[in-house]
Amino acid sequence: YQGHFSWEKYLKETGATAAPSSCFKQSPTPPLNEFKVGMKLEAQDPRNTTSTCIATVVGLTGSRLRLRLDGSDNKNDFWRLVDSSEIQPIGSCEKSGGMLQPPLGFRLNASSWPMFLLKTLNGAEMAPSRIFHKQEPPAPEQNSFQVGMKLEAVDRKNPHFICPATVGALRGVEVLVTFDGWRGAFDYYCRYDSRDIFPVGWCSLTGDNLQPPGTKAVLPKSLGTPTEGSVETPAMNPTPTVGRPPGQRGRKPGRRKTKVTGPWSQ
């Protein structure tokens, strides 16, 4: 589902180019997602990466799984690509001589972990090994992103969202991911071979829901206000800001209630 956002129009509008798929550590065709809600598997605890835990698939979105660690709460869900090396079939840990661990923040007494493990696995639907992907795609040899290139990226503050983004800067093996229309509020640096960044068109191939850009455009300093260095671009803002009482202009990121579409909409 693509909402109403069209990369084709947006790239024209912004005069920008898409980062070539050779820049990314992603497979050229997104990996097939054959998981089902309710299936259990082994996953690294994202808050304690030396632990292998039991996780349940609580949602599916494109080539990604929404996972919840058994024995944890529902406030710490995390998302993984189906070809992530951080997930594996149940039994893998034991095969390699390891022990399944309780998740960080296990809601019961630690002494009840062995019994909890038995019960959680008893009669569980285990994700079959054949639906796991043998390995992650290879990482490109070097960071070949360039400032200004467009991409799709996981919003790490709202990891269920994948959003249109622009390379804002390069720092060795790192890339500054800036989210279009959000004035820097969600930006982050990641390695060029991060699994959280995707080529333009990824979501339309996986069926993941690509969010439209926000409505705040960061303009060159010479055009922005001296204090903020950023203003709203009328051309990109569907709601006129003139005529509204002062102090009510624009919105704070994170408070938007309604979906907005720009001139790049279909």
Ligand code: MLZ
């Ligand atoms: N709840 C927020 C989400 C913002 C997501 C921004 N992603 C770059 C809002 O809709 O305001």
